Amino acid sequence: MHKKYYVTLLISVSLFVPALVHAQIDSTLFRRAENKDSLNNTMNMDAIYNRPMLSAGKLPVALGGYMEANWQHIGQDGVSQGNQFQFRRFTIFMASTISKRIKFMSELEFENGTKEINIEFAALDMEFHPLLNLRGGIILSPIGAFNQNHDGPKWEFTDRPISATQLLPSTWSNAGFGLYGKHYDDDWMFGYEAYVSGGFDQSIINNEQGKTYLAATKSNTDRFELSLTGQPLFSGKLAARNNRIGEIGISYMGGIYNRYIDNGNVIDEKRTLSVYAVDFNTKIPHIKTFITGEWAWIKLMVPESYTQQYGERQQGGFVDIVQPVLQRKILGWPKASLSLACRLEYVDWNVGKLRETGDNIGEDLWSVVGGLSFRPNSETVLRLNYRHQRSRDFFANPPVLLGGFSFGISTYF
């Protein structure tokens, strides 16, 4: 609890002290660093900096952020949750160009009110050469695309993809260091990232979800100072982009996840975790259909004498298809747009067969989400979604059906 108060106090000071210094300042004096068209000039790895920011006068820090709020009416097998109002995220960016080719960027997130407060990203970037940049701090692992490109206002859906948030598990960050770089060649861009950081822990196979669940490690708040394995997690990505075709990335994240030494004594075998992902995005010319998606495979060692409920293999992914249907002045907003969207998701939490029967293990989920989104500008989105979801238990018994509407707003500020 005390940690929350300190963080809140820190934020308050950082936000309000400049405001007091420039009391009653005319807001038009703030300079806005505009968000660039993400399709033509940048790659997914640039998403961390590809955000609108405001800077005031000679203040060395640029500020920004985004928020997400939802209403939803979801039911499962005839049991409705009724009207739910949620304040999912309030995220603050603080960035600074310390000197030429030295930058600092941070992202502080409050989730579900103040239930979770996380520093999702806080890293120093030093450019030695466009192909050789050093990054250190709390970094976002470059696994898949969503983990680094997760800001709510960029997406047409009220919920984040299940495969991205629970399987991979976005937003996944940890303390670490690494290198990245990019190379441009006409319409082509190539990028790489390679980091070592603190890793996962045994909670991924010992959690209240009752299944292999990488996201369980996120509840370990000590992970930013103490890695119980004493072993680094390696994460890396190679990506290529053609401005006419789109972008594809392949990524890997892996290491030892369990505590095998305690107090100098060996207490368990070393067990490895490997995550592979491929992601892509493209925009079909003329009709402007935007398609993005990612797929991930997870392999890990689970003791044979443990329960098979914690699977050794998982896989899943999503595809988003967004079709703008109206792009013109609407209700006085000159560059407003209305889009139809569809998301297909699939997650298999436990790939394999039951040892006792040879039958396929269930523990899977698929969903279809339809959506209608309205953007008065590129940084604000109103979205109405309908979700239909089927999930099966470990034994592949008849699926549980979940469905309902959600409406949400999200905006950069």
Next chain:
Amino acid sequence: MRKSQIIIGGIIALIVGIQACEKFEPGLPLEDSLLDGPIEGLSLSEMQRFNDGDRTFNNEVFTVEKGLGPLFVSNSCVSCHAGDGKGNPFSTLTRFGQVDETGNQFLHLGGPQLQNRAIPGYQPEVLPMGATFSRFTPPAVTGLGLLEFVPDDVLLQMADPNDLDGDGISGRVNWINIPSYIKPRSGSISQNGRYIGRFGKKASVYDLLQQTVDAFAQDMGISTLYHPIDVYSGQNADPEISTQRVNNVGFYLQTLKAPIPRNQTDSEVIKGKALFTQVNCSSCHQPKLTTGNAPISALAFKDFYPYTDLLLHDMGPGLDDGYTEGIAKTNEWRTPPLWGLGLSPNSQGGKYFLMHDGRATSIEQAIELHGGEAAASRQQYNKLSPTDKAAIIKFLKSL
């Protein structure tokens, strides 16, 4: 003017839409297709206890930090009883070490239950050399409260240990020693300090509290105030779950509704029901029982239709695993209730795994495995025409 009309229309549509939201959500499955749900007549406070127990039983996964293991069979109640139904061979457990009424000779080697799984860093148990064993597939847990409050004297009246009526069906109660934390129900009958067991494959469990405490200890390795022993080390242990939650799980099991029969007006089902009695299956699988007095008023003096007599019967050498509990012989098994039989595949992964160890993968196979006292009924069933056999199967699936 046009804009304002659109806005007003939009607001009205939004309000109507929100009101209609529930119509677009998945509907409730048919009540008779579900095993989960409370019996009718619970008070508001009883319903709260039911919900508390439901959450622990169906939603809670036990982790190492919450007391799981170090040795265990399962890490949650629901992984053995999905949807409150029968279990899958995955969660079938192994009991070993007792061959007669003198008791379990392998308690010092981990008996009576094999914990075949272990948390990381530990090794699970293996069957000791020379120990006979039996494998038990988890049963459905619905309607158990009704079974609990059938008076002892009713069971004794149904028993015919020496087959005095000469119908080839004997049936006897299992006299068991009960743990010190169990308070016998009022009206309980005892014999030489032993009481009548009625739960478990061998009727070796007295009531649902004992069943709950045993499951926490033996299946999940979780110590309770009732049984403050670590099954791994055999040493005293602090309770790893609150007594209130253990009690609420017991209450949940007591107050789960009985399965609702389906297609009862179907002519083939009606015919199958008559044939079921005609071939004398109903001698052991007693259709109707009645509860006596009960502390939960919704359970008191109720007629219900479980298709069991809760008694032990000789099932022949084919089902004799050489293992037993209480005073039951190794070839004796308690008559399992047949209610909910047709819903078994919904919790067993789309298949049937029947008999005590799931060895039968169809109702027909299960019938064929009936020997001993049930052999005569099996033979009569086999003499029926295919149409009549199909009617019996359809009737059984309607339960």
